[in-house]
Amino acid sequence: MNHKIENVSRRQFLKVSGIGASSFVLASSLAGYKPVWAQTSQADVELNLFVSIQSDNRVNIICHRSEMGQGIRTSIPQVVAEELCADWDLVSVVQGLANKEYGSQNTDGSRSIRNFYTILRRMGASARTMLEQAAADLWKVDVNSVYAEDSYVHHKDSKRKVSFGYIAEAAGKLSPPKAETLTYKSKKDFKLIGKPVTGIDSAEIVTGQAEFGQDVRLESMVYASIERSKVLRATVKSFDADAAKSVKGVIDTIQMPDQPLPVMFHPMNGVAVIADSTWAALQGRKALNIDWELGENAAHTSADYIAELKSRIVSKGKPIRVEGDVYADIEQATDTHSATYSVPYLSQAPMEPPAATAVFKNGICEIWACTQSPQVTQQNVAQALGIESDKVIINVTFLGGAFGRKAKPDYSIEAALLAKQLNRPVKVVWSREDDIQQGFYHAVSVLHMAAAMDAKKQITSWLQRTAFPSIMWTFTGTVDEPQMNELSLGFGDLPFAVDNLSCETHKATGHIRIGWMRSVCNIQHSFAQGSFVDELASKAGISTYKMWHQLLGENRLVDPKTDDFDYQNYGEPQDVFPVDIKRIKHALDVVIAKSGADQPTQENEGWGICVHRSFVSYCAVATKVKVVDNKVTVLEMHSSIDAGTVVNPDRVRAQQEGSMIFGLSLALLGEISTKDGAVEQSNYHDYQVLRMHQCPKIETYIIESDAPPGGVGEPGTPPVAASVANAIFHACGKRIRDLPIKNYMSV
Template sequence: MSKHSIQEISQLNRRQFLQATGIAGSGLLLGAPLAQAAPKAVPMDLISGADSSAEDFLRLNLFVELALDGTVRIVCHRSEMGQGIRTGLPQVLADEMGADWNKVQVIQGQANKEYGSQNTDGSRSVRNFYLPMRKMGAAAREMLRQAAAKKWGVSVDRISVDKHQLSDGKRSASFAELASLAAQEALPNLDKLKLKAKKDFNYIGKPVSGVDMPEFIQGKATFGVDVQLPDMVHASIERSPVMGGKLISVDDKEALAVAGVLAVEKIQGKPLPAAFNALEGVAVIASNTWAAQQGRKKLKLQWDLGANKTHGSKEYDQILAASHEKDEGSLHLYEQGDVKAAFAKAAHLVEGNYHVPYLAHASMEPPAASAIYKDGRCEVWACTQTPQSAQRQVAASLGINPEQVTVHVTYLGGGFGRKSKPDFVAEAALLAKQLGKPVKVTWSREDDIRHDYLHAVCDTQLKASVDKGGNITAWQGSAAFPSIGSTFGPADSMAGWELDQGFHDFPFDVPNVALKRRKINAHMRIGWLRSVINIPMAFANGSLMGELAAAANMDAKEFWLKSLGPDRNIKPRVDSYSNYGNKIEQYPYETARAKAVIERVCKNAKWDAPREKGVGFGLAYHYSFLAHVAVVAKVAWDGNTPKLLALYSVIDAGQVVNPDRVKSQMEGAMIFGTSIAMYSEITTLNGQVEQGNFDGYRLTRMNESPDIHTEIVEADDAPRGVGEPGVPPVAPAIVNALANAGGPRIRKLPIANHLTV
């Protein structure tokens, strides 16, 4: 490993390494399922946490080290991008261990397969690692208890642990006093550990302050763009303006004349599909980022723009909409009952196309990565959501083994799924090898928006009927969007897991259903964005529900509750239902919980109270990432301009670890969803993204933010997703509220394309 380091990043010294592999005597391989293995000294980055005066740390398992002064080091193997995971997961482990939170230090794990998945997306960090972290904490606690029992000559059953203290009722000892003895104990059988009862939790379910807050507040946090390495040069890259374009010629004379510019390097692109490969481009290398960017402006390049150069979003939207009417390219997904017969008998019939455009991630910090290549090894620092994918991509790009790549994870200034695609990390690694010196690649905001892995544009055609009693009698759906799979291989049809996100797993009690998907070719890099296909599906389903309620002349709340039918567990309509990677027996889709969040959010919003003239309320519910979320929007309409006054949300996500961070996630989701509903849109012309910054790709600003209210349902079952589920119901709630206020019914987002907002 290189000796280079960045501010507040340290590595195990020789003495720590010897102790980690010697006296600790135990280790853990985290996989699925958990298994015991020989001890390993896993390199770690110290990003933040309380400083310890002790040099010597003893490894108790893969996630826990104990210092001779009693300081507990806990590894967080997931990426911190504002969601609070570097507090949440250690919080779980510390609670089960019986540690004093004030004596805990959080360590950032590097890319390492021993940790299991490090892919920080899919709202699964707590969901997938809540139990493993509890077991790691319980294992460390048991090693301390065993040490105390042997020291005092008593049964281990007599030893209690709480807040860094062990006691047998007569004597007590601190973690510091027992550290050396505990480190010599064998790792206990993880399957036989007794975990704490909920009533005994000290931290789980409590609003623990974020461990990173001091660094954030003081401006000391190291993000990807902040990394500084000795003798480092800076790169700004001009990439093909069209996906799949190839460079014909380079005239770099004027670029090289810019003060500070050192060199111009070509980055050889890979043939499509794009995957996570670095894009074809020309990098201007300079002594600082500004010089690199100015030199880049002076490049004179010629491109062969390839097959995607004619792609225009306006024409593409028409192709998507027209695809619903064609038998060619139609793939039947699910059929039940007789939809046509039900439509013929309907008291009310609603049909519409619900459209969500291309969307960009637009995280606060654009992608940034730094790299060193020497003697067949590469070391990178990056704001990555997926260090293991970055490790593999760098290795593949350089033609070396993943074991020869070290990936340090910095803080992320937002991610939303963009930074789980490590193309920008590969760029830094390739340039470091070509130049033979440390390189930092910094993307501009224009780079970020124009070369994003865009959220798929989606056109969903829905048609549904209601009888005189207000019951939905038939539901017909057709989905058209380019699949994420197209980024990785031939794919002209969406994957099953994409359609599992609201298209066929809607919860309504409908006897007649017919669903189809369309074959659609992609022309851009398509990727996952916060909530993925749940966004367009929730918009379509939630909007249609608002229209059906109005057509049946029913209160929207009562219509939603009625349409959910009897309390039951929803059965998948397809055999291959992914259920977000979890067994449906463990995470059932319960309509009783759906009704509960709807009723609670309406109560909080004072749904049944008298309403002011020109003020409308809109309701939407959606189930995603195993969590139930309901949203009520309050919108004022003066006949010309809508004003979003308030958003209310309720989430049922099972056991919540840190309610303060969950509340923040939900508040952020409301803003994110508001941007999608009101403002955001990526358009293309001649294969190129037309927007380049926030003047074109508009987001919700502070003065445009509504009042936000959120409630978290207290639950005792396993944790469910949190980071993403708050987003999908926002847009349909807003358009339903606008229509309820007397405004137009919007079926094609964003609202700003139809009204002045």
């Protein structure tokens, strides 16, 4: 697909967005939106979203978020079109460029609908109100006598109707109505929200017309493949440029500028091979023969690091949330239990590795990238090039999977730097090996759990400790303990009703690039907690289901915040999105009832369950396995999710299925290990993801709810690992506390 670069001013923005020919553009400036960044709070910003209506009655709706399979390019216009009363067959979606007017464009944290649902409805209702007023003015009737439906405004008495397109110009001259004057549809009248609307991009995707990052082609473009340091911040001492250039198709070699610590979003050090094809660039890399100065991180071996954390985690840590006196109760108890769990480094491993194409011309850089974070990319590219952010244009392509990896703009920075130096379009292509070996990884983690039980088999104390290198180490190079936002991901917000509780942390520093991955720290926290609940149930001689209900206690709203624990609640207000025990228990009840996980199984089979709140949604998973001759076969998986108000149940179901497959991959197979500072895995043969023959029957149950929309893309992953490990125990008596399961059983 061909593209061209041009100087795009702020005035030209609507035109560049693809809606310049429209008759009516609604720029809805809505204050009060507070974007949520994963590490730091941000000040309130003004949000602008744009709706346009063409004279031919087409409705264009901008999607300011990135499409990576979650269906956001359908869900966002679905919400707007509902309140607009537009004919869905006349709706088109326009991908928004990076622009601060949108507020946060970071497509992460399962928050696109959660953060924008109300604003999107308001925008649709505003446009509808203006169109209705324009029609009333045309007919010289009271506005209360008209109504919009299916892209027409109708007059109740005369039965006249006029198309949106016909009155769009007149509507565009009206002042937008004040938010407090707007009326909204009731849930019973929804035609789009809550309906399984087919993906707006489905036809393009299945016919191969959708443009992903790897698909971009520019006139006179060259290809770059970069041999990067396998050890963090290793530097190039020398390389054989002549040997690389002797490969047919290789044009040049360029040493990338050495990058400082902290890691930030800087690219890895290395040497780029520029060629007339990706293949030639890859072959040229093999001839570089780089001599590296490895540096201090070459001492990092993950197996030793996990052992070090395990030895440390059994001692008292730094308390962040304390209730009662855990240590006194455990010391006096006659029945106690403890266990230590670990999760290795993990890679997001999306099907499409990172790719970015850049042009630098007349002081402007334009980029096409499969990015989750267009604004962050814009800012970091501008900084790397030494230009203003408004001189950087970011075009967002489709993403062939992302899972957090493509929230980091290092690959776009690489393309921009090379484009400026070469003065021609450059496409940087990451290979699968590059993605596995030089990515940003989910942190290695170790957790220790302990509990006391009274004579009635009631849990009286719960102690938990966690240790993992913080993502903030990536941005500071000095942080050596988990941060509040990370501890708010299923750790400090433990919802149990126990008399004595202590949540503690231990220090751990970073040695490789630590970054976000689907459901982040909920992965390790849910695995340890869900496994330990199962262990306590076995020790007490009761079902795991009963133990969950005992620990959760009476229905109530939990406020985990203490003087030492600044609970983040995924950036949401607790009065709107409380930790609701009733919803947690109901999610568990639904999955048990629907799956039959409480029913007897055949020999060598077992059920495992787990429930977890994350991204202000509630998800329970039940997994059934069979174990024969130390080989585990996952037979079926069931999940229930209470995500509040659901916009598109088809996409929610798909996200749940994908989350469970993702979680099952991590539980059974996922492991990144390092030796002498370098990642040992290189491709899908040794960093395995779930194969079709390993994928079980999957069922998803969406719980009807009138609560505000919660997250959907990530909540299905955290409960999976514990449910699988618990199922294995109930099938054969083998307790696995260290992931992945493949290290202990054939999978």
